[in-house]
Amino acid sequence: MLYLIGLGLSDETDITVKGLEIVRKAARVYLENYTAILLVETKVLEEYYGRPVIVADREMVESDSDSILKGAETEDVAFLVVGDPYGATTHTDLTIRARELSIPTTCIPNASIMSAIGAAGLQLYNYGQTVSMVFFTDSWKPTSFYDRVKENRTIGLHTLVLLDIKVKEQSLENMARGRLIYEPPRYMTVGQCAEQMLESEEIRGENAYGPESLAVGAARVGAKGETFVSGTLKELAEGADEVLGGPLHSLVLLGRRTHELEHVFVREFALDKGRWDEVWKRDYEGRT
Amino acid sequence: MLYLIGLGLSDETDITVKGLEIVRKAARVYLENYTAILLVETKVLEEYYGRPVIVADREMVESDSDSILKGAETEDVAFLVVGDPYGATTHTDLTIRARELSIPTTCIPNASIMSAIGAAGLQLYNYGQTVSMVFFTDSWKPTSFYDRVKENRTIGLHTLVLLDIKVKEQSLENMARGRLIYEPPRYMTVGQCAEQMLESEEIRGENAYGPESLAVGAARVGAKGETFVSGTLKELAEGADEVLGGPLHSLVLLGRRTHELEHVFVREFALDKGRWDEVWKRDYEGRT
The missing domain is CATH 3.30.950.10 (Tetrapyrrole methylase, C-terminal domain)
Structure with missing residues (x-):
């Protein structure tokens, strides 16, 4: 499953309880950090989640999305987005790509500006x-x-x-x-x-x-x-x-x-x- | 402090970690349940929070807001709103009333439809x-x-x-x-x-x-x-x-x-x- 998880707007505690539970169990955790940013550093997130976070830049998300989706047919991949996941076009794109690969997706919404x-x-x-x-x-x-x-x-x-x-x-x-x-x-x-x-x-x-x-x-x-x-x-x-x-x-x-x-x-x-x-x-x- | 806390859209785990921490410590917890509803019962929220939840209907919020704000100069009152707190006019009204009484307010945003x-x-x-x-x-x-x-x-x-x-x-x-x-x-x-x-x-x-x-x-x-x-x-x-x-x-x-x-x-x-x-x-x- 590909989880698109909204992080809200400010710090590590703005994630929803539901989102946090998924992050803590996911096989891999990506953070999209180019369309918007949180007010805390990535390492703060890593400590809070107790998990390594892979920073996904525009190039990775737009040209190498298959590396993000790899194995998501059988394991859970968490893709973290500042604000709400569907605020930016890029993430619609990622969902469409997942569909093409028959990977199910779930969106965990959060506050958007x-x-x-x-x-x-x-x-x-x-x-x-x-x-x-x-x-x-x-x-x-x-x-x-x-x-x-x-x-x-x-x-x-x-x-x-x-x-x-x-x-x-x-x-x-x-x-x-x-x-x-x-x-x-x-x-x-x-x-x-x-x-x-x-x-x-x-x-x-x-x-x-x-x-x-x-x-x-x-x-x-x-x-x-x-x-x-x-x-x-x-x-x-x-x-x-x-x-x-x-x-x-x-x-x-x-x-x-x-x-x-x-x-x-x-x-x-x-x-x-x-x-x-x-x-x-x-x-x-x-x-x- | 009056906390306006968004609950998100679906169930008890859609609250943010930040919101949940405030709810668990607040002196009183109100739930506004007439402009929108969650997909779970109030008692599910009470069990999850470990706190009693006072259901605030339209009449209470619009005509008796001072009972909600009572004591909020010195203690924390949590006012829970399905979705994002400022989605509906009513809550702007409550904030203005709090201002008049010199009660500070904080909004914890969440997903809105x-x-x-x-x-x-x-x-x-x-x-x-x-x-x-x-x-x-x-x-x-x-x-x-x-x-x-x-x-x-x-x-x-x-x-x-x-x-x-x-x-x-x-x-x-x-x-x-x-x-x-x-x-x-x-x-x-x-x-x-x-x-x-x-x-x-x-x-x-x-x-x-x-x-x-x-x-x-x-x-x-x-x-x-x-x-x-x-x-x-x-x-x-x-x-x-x-x-x-x-x-x-x-x-x-x-x-x-x-x-x-x-x-x-x-x-x-x-x-x-x-x-x-x-x-x-x-x-x-x-x-x-």
């Missing part, structure tokens, strides 16, 4: 499609996310923006010389995201949102130091990171279809409550 | 807003969900439809006579939902979808007997329930913005693969 973001106080029912924001470079500023945000905003919905993480990346020079030296990991912050969103609005100019659109920044959702901060995109670009601290960050752009209860909950996190109230009353209150 | 539905094989990124379907009666057929589905379909997105559960409902007669006698619980099935969706399309007539729109029915997501079935809405209305078996059910209506990989994954569950392929090729393949 896509539902845990509910802790920011905006109703999950009012979220539209989720988008991803990648690190812009001088020459590469992909704004395809912008179309999705615009679609959500047009019908009044909130948008969850998932922020880029760069783990195990090589510099162009090291890549060219074939040196397996990796850059330090980089995690996009809410401030960077808000800035890139404003830059994208300037590039596209379709008024999907603006510097005064309200948003919530989130850090380490589901973890001990979980922190939220709210304000206009401009305020978040300038002041969010200082409040939020270290990774992982996410951002939610508010839609106009916003309930009074959401306002009460989210204004508590405002960088500037007076400014929040002003923009809220002008652009959001009572809109449907 | 909103992300666990990823196991049906449709990418979570391609879902729009989630809607709820209530039991229609002869005189009450609320089609407000229809507008939301139409919005999602217009921009090509999938729609998760959460199905009504009726727990601890009184008959009109018993209510009128003040008799606290409750009807047996009722859980909407995928077949009933598909039928009501088709009825709603007939009432509204705006072509948000039709009898040949593709959909996936899901039963007991995240539990041992997890089952999926796919087909046109008409096929699901007629044949889904026999395949799916007992509660809880959910339905996903496909959007046209559908990846080939999603097709491969979902056609495996088709009631009639030939028919699925035919409709897929005609109405979905290659649409953006």
Whole structure:
């Protein structure tokens, strides 16, 4: 059996009891650590499980999945995924491959940022499609996310923006010389995201949102130091990171279809409550 | 401290290790069991936790939350929620009340149907807003969900439809006579939902979808007997329930913005693969 096991969002104790029992008995344990990361090191997991954990990078999962699936017809293989196993396309792929090999699969779900973001106080029912924001470079500023945000905003919905993480990346020079030296990991912050969103609005100019659109920044959702901060995109670009601290960050752009209860909950996190109230009353209150 | 603890979707072992540790030490343990239910009885939870569990019905949570919060300034109160704690509005409300009383709160997230539905094989990124379907009666057929589905379909997105559960409902007669006698619980099935969706399309007539729109029915997501079935809405209305078996059910209506990989994954569950392929090729393949 191939078990796809969600690890939740923060540390080794966020695994479910059911998931932990399977990990402790499985023949092999893999950890997918490139689409998302936990806030603890792999060795912490190994100690907690009492089992060696094989770190599966993108190459292994996408090009060498048969090594992961080897023997899973007769023994149990645990494939651990940060968050919920089916949050990323890659894992659908692995399940399809298992099917082709007649290997049964079981999914043990867990918290995903896509539902845990509910802790920011905006109703999950009012979220539209989720988008991803990648690190812009001088020459590469992909704004395809912008179309999705615009679609959500047009019908009044909130948008969850998932922020880029760069783990195990090589510099162009090291890549060219074939040196397996990796850059330090980089995690996009809410401030960077808000800035890139404003830059994208300037590039596209379709008024999907603006510097005064309200948003919530989130850090380490589901973890001990979980922190939220709210304000206009401009305020978040300038002041969010200082409040939020270290990774992982996410951002939610508010839609106009916003309930009074959401306002009460989210204004508590405002960088500037007076400014929040002003923009809220002008652009959001009572809109449907 | 008020702990809002997600229980996940199926049984007593779906709680996270972190959540379980808190439950076992908390001064009081409440279980919210009216917005969603687990597939096991409360007494199974009590035995597993080794703790008494106070069942909190809607009335207690909405009108008597101060009894839940009593003493939480100095001791730990665990409030257990099926799925993820912030899936429903009610719990935002409880947090706001705790804030007013200066009681700190911590959320322990867990799997929600909103992300666990990823196991049906449709990418979570391609879902729009989630809607709820209530039991229609002869005189009450609320089609407000229809507008939301139409919005999602217009921009090509999938729609998760959460199905009504009726727990601890009184008959009109018993209510009128003040008799606290409750009807047996009722859980909407995928077949009933598909039928009501088709009825709603007939009432509204705006072509948000039709009898040949593709959909996936899901039963007991995240539990041992997890089952999926796919087909046109008409096929699901007629044949889904026999395949799916007992509660809880959910339905996903496909959007046209559908990846080939999603097709491969979902056609495996088709009631009639030939028919699925035919409709897929005609109405979905290659649409953006």
